[in-house]
Amino acid sequence: MDIQWYPGHMAKTKKMIKDNLKLVDVVLELTDARAPLSTHLPDINSLIGNKNSIMIMNKADLADKKITDMWLKYFKKQGIKAIAVNSLKKSELKNLYNLLGNVKKKTVLRSTRCMIIGIPNVGKSSLINQMAGRKSARTADIPGVTRNKMWLKVDDNLELLDTPGILWPKFEDKTTGIKLAILGSIKQELLDFEKLSLILIKYLLVNYPQALKDRYGVDSSTPAEILEKIAQNRGFLVEGGVFDINRSAKTLINEFRQGKLGRISLEKPEEKEGFWLEIANQDIV
Template sequence: MSIQWFPGHMAKARRLLTDQLRWVDVVVELADARIPTSSRNPLLHEILGKKPKLLLLNKADLAEPDWTVKWLEKLRSISPAYALSAVTGKGVKQIVPALESMVQQKQAKLAEKGVRPQMIKVMIVGIPNIGKSSLINQLTGGAQVKVGNKPGVTRGNQWVRIHDRVELLDTPGMLWPKFEDPEIGRKLAVLGAIKDEVFDLEELALWMIDWFRLHSPQSLSRYQNSDSDITLETIGIKRGCLIRGGRVDTLKAAQIFLRELRTGQLGPITMDIFG
C-alpha cells in the first residue's frame, strides 16, 4: 500500500520555499529525534541543493538517548547536526554558534573585499507539527522581534530577529506527495505529523502496539494486567473507556494510547533504528 496525498497548501509551500531560498545563507532543517530519517522531507534535498544546512533533531527529550547519540554520529558525516528540545530549551544554545561557524568562511571572504559583516539570514524548514514555532519562541525568549519589509517575505511570512546577528524566516510545515514506504506514513501519523483524520486511529494504534511488542515491550508496561495480552479493549478498560452495555469504546482507547505515546508518557522511544 502506498499513501498518496498532497494538500494544496503544501504544494504552495514548496513553491514559496524554492523562491525564498535565494535570500538565505543557511537552512535549518528540523526533524524529530524519534524518527530522524522518517521525519525528513526527501524533496528538501532536491530543493536545497548545495545550500549550507544545519540539521536539528527536536524532541530529543522524548527519544531514547543512546539512539540519539548514534544518529548524530551518523548524520554528522553529511552535515552539522545537533539534538535539542524546543519545549525544555535543552540544546537550543548550540544553534547560533553553529550558524556563525557555518558562514564564517563566506563572511571572511567578504571582509577581504571590504564588506562589513552582514546579518546571517536563516530559513527554518520541516514537516508539520515538528516544533518550529516552539523553537523560535525559545530563540527569541518568547518576544519575537519582527523585521520590516525584506526580500523573500510573502504574505503570512516574516523575518524574525533571533539574535543580534541572526534573522530567521519561518516556513509552513511541508510533507511530500507520496509515501512509498507505508511504514514511514504510519510513523509520521503515530507521532502526530499527519492529521488524525487521514488514518484509521484504531488500526494505527494496533500497528503501534505490535511495533512496541517487537521493539520495546517495556513501553507497554503501564497497560499490563498480569500476563494478559494488551489490546485496545484492555487499554480501554484500564483507562475507563466504557460505554453502554459495558462495552469498550476502542476509538477513545486508541486516542488515549496515541496521546500518551506522543507526550512521552510511555517513556522515550526511537522508531527509526539501524544496524
C-alpha cells in the same frame, strides 16, 4: 494506502521556499528525533540546492538517547550536519547557535539569516517561538525584502524568517507512512486509531515492553487485550458497559506522542525495515 495530496498547495510552498532561499544563509530542516529518517525530506537537495543546511532532530527529549546518538553519528558519516534538540527548552538551543555561528560565512557582515522547513508536527512553530523569545522585536523590513515578510531577530548575529516552509512528507513505502501517522505528521484518516495503536503496541512489546507495563500495568498480553485492559483500568466504557476500545487507542497514541510512555524511538540507523514491514503486511493494517 492513499494519501491526501494537494499539488497546488505544495507548489505554492515550494515556490515560497525557493523565493526565500535567496534571502537566507542557512536552512534549518526539522525532523522528529524519534524517526529522523522517516520525517526527513527526501528531496531536500532538489529543493534547496547547495544552500547550507542543518538537520535539527527535534523532540530529542522524547527519543531514546542511545538511538539519537547513533543517528548523530550516522548523519555525520553521511556528511549531513545534524543536531538533537528539545525546542521547548531555551537552554537547549545553545548548541544550535554555536553551530549556526560556525557556518556563518566570513564575507557576510550582516546577521546570519535562516529559515525553518519541515513536515507537519515536527515542532517548527515551537522552535520559531523559542528562538524568537517572547520579547523579541520583529525586525523592520530589510531592503529588497517584500513588506509582508517578517524577520525575527534572535540576537545581534542571527535572524529567522517567521514563516516556516511546511512540506508534505514524501514516501513510497507503507512502513514510513505508519511511523508518520504514529507521530502525527500525516492525516489520521490514513490509518484509523485502533489499527495504529495495535501496531504501536506490537512495536512496544518487542522494543520497549517496560514502557507499557509502567504506564498501563499491562504486559505479555496480545495487543487487542492490552487495549481492552487500558479501557478497563481507565474506566473507558460506552453504553451497555462495553469497553470503549477506540478511546483506549486514542489515549495510547496521544500519550505516546506526548512522551508519557517514556523516551521511545521508532527507528534506528541502518536497520532493516523488517519489523515494520512485517506489521505493515499483517491484516491489522
